[in-house]
Amino acid sequence: MIRRAHAAWRGTGRDGDGDLTTDSGVLDQTPYSFKTRFEDEKGTNPEELIAAAHAGCFTMQLAFLIQRAGFTPESLTTEAAVSLSPDGGGFKIDKSALTLRAKAPGLDQAKFDNLAHQAETSCPVSKLLNAEITLDATLED
Structure with missing residues (x-):
């Protein structure tokens, strides 16, 4: 593909x-x-597109992992905050901070944490990024 x-x-x-x-x-x-x-002019930028790609990839990967574990997620919402920092005479993307809020009836916290971590490390966009990736995952009732 x-x-x-x-x-x-x-x-x-x-x-x-x-x-x-x-x-x-x-x-x-x-x-x-x-x-x-x-600045704040209307339009997009590469970092915003990478953030969207990372949030989308991670969230879909987690949905597949939760399904394989025998559960059906009610909702998965992820924000990816991509950081662009100075690097010598230019810039680099050095971090993508994922913030996940999930509802998945019947899924316990330990299993959720394990699946979220698996999704963080196994989604193709995470694998592509040469940046620190953090995850703040909350399983809601």
């Missing part, structure tokens, strides 16, 4: 702008720029 995205850029790094398009059409000339990345 191969998934594709396309980036176009016009102008300099600080004053230019670009757009991102995915083959699925979910992103269709979605704007990105210095201001969408480092």
